[in-house]
Structure formats: C-alpha cells, structure tokens
Amino acid sequence: MRQRSAILLAGACLAAMAACGGGEKAKAGGPEVTAKDLSFKPAKISVKLGDQVTWTFEDKGTSHNVTAEDGSFRSENLAKGTFVHPFDKPGSFSYICTIHPTQMKGTVDVRA
Ligand SMILES: [Cu+2]
Incomplete structure (x- = not known):
C-alpha cells in the first residue's frame, strides 16, 4: 500500500508541476x-x-x-x-x- 501511495503522489506531481516543482522553478535564475x-x-x-x-x-x-x-x-x-x-x-x-x-x-x- 505504501508503495502505491508513492506512485499516486508522483503521478499527482506530474499532473500539477506548478504545485510540486513551482517553488524550485521560481528560484531558477537565482x-x-x-x-x-x-x-x-x-x-x-x-x-x-x-x-x-x-x-x-x-x-x-x-x-x-x-x-x-x-x-x-x-x-x-x-x-x-x-x-x-x-x-x-x-x-x-x-x-x-x-x-x-x-x-x-x-x-x-x-x-x-
Ligand atoms: Cu559537510
């Protein structure tokens, strides 16, 4: 079950890059x-x-x-x-x- 949750989370990140990667992307260039x-x-x-x-x-x-x-x-x-x-x-x-x-x-x- 734990592994399945992780996969679901990863999927959610891919679906919403702004939510998961947004913070790092916002700093890009600094x-x-x-x-x-x-x-x-x-x-x-x-x-x-x-x-x-x-x-x-x-x-x-x-x-x-x-x-x-x-x-x-x-x-x-x-x-x-x-x-x-x-x-x-x-x-x-x-x-x-x-x-x-x-x-x-x-x-x-x-x-x-
Ligand atoms: Cu050190």
Whole structure:
C-alpha cells in the first residue's frame, strides 16, 4: 500500500508541476550552490544585493550544513533538499560546513 501511495503522489506531481516543482522553478535564475563530494560548488559566488542564494544538498549519505562565519545564517544538517538565504547587506560572507570545516568552505560576495 505504501508503495502505491508513492506512485499516486508522483503521478499527482506530474499532473500539477506548478504545485510540486513551482517553488524550485521560481528560484531558477537565482544564484545556486551545490553541496556535493565534500565541497561547495562553486566555492565562491558573486551576487547582487537582495539576491537569494539557494544551496542544494546532493551528497548521498552525508549531511552538510551552511554556517556563516559571522553567524548571520545557518542551515540545518541536510543530506538532501535546499537551503535558501537572502542577502540584503553588501559585503563578503564566508561560510563553512561545520561537519567538514576543513574541506567545505565558501564565500558569497554581495555587490551593492
Ligand atoms: Cu559537510
């Protein structure tokens, strides 16, 4: 029964792309960073003031997080899914994954 429900749900998503995929599609075009293979890709991005950055977690079996070195933003530990943070102050914001602090570092440069 459980499997059948999942198939029905998948069917419903296909039938209503706007409902299931709309959120991600709406963010398309915004800056994106992928957490994968124990790294952030790209490790350094430049965005415009007011942009929302979307981090997508794609490391199978390994959770990561996004933690600003100045404490201004922090995600949960995530093995999949996304974390979105809007940048409304100009500057250079360094962040790490606190689970893998030596391998996983990134920077968001916010231009006014
Ligand atoms: Cu990590």
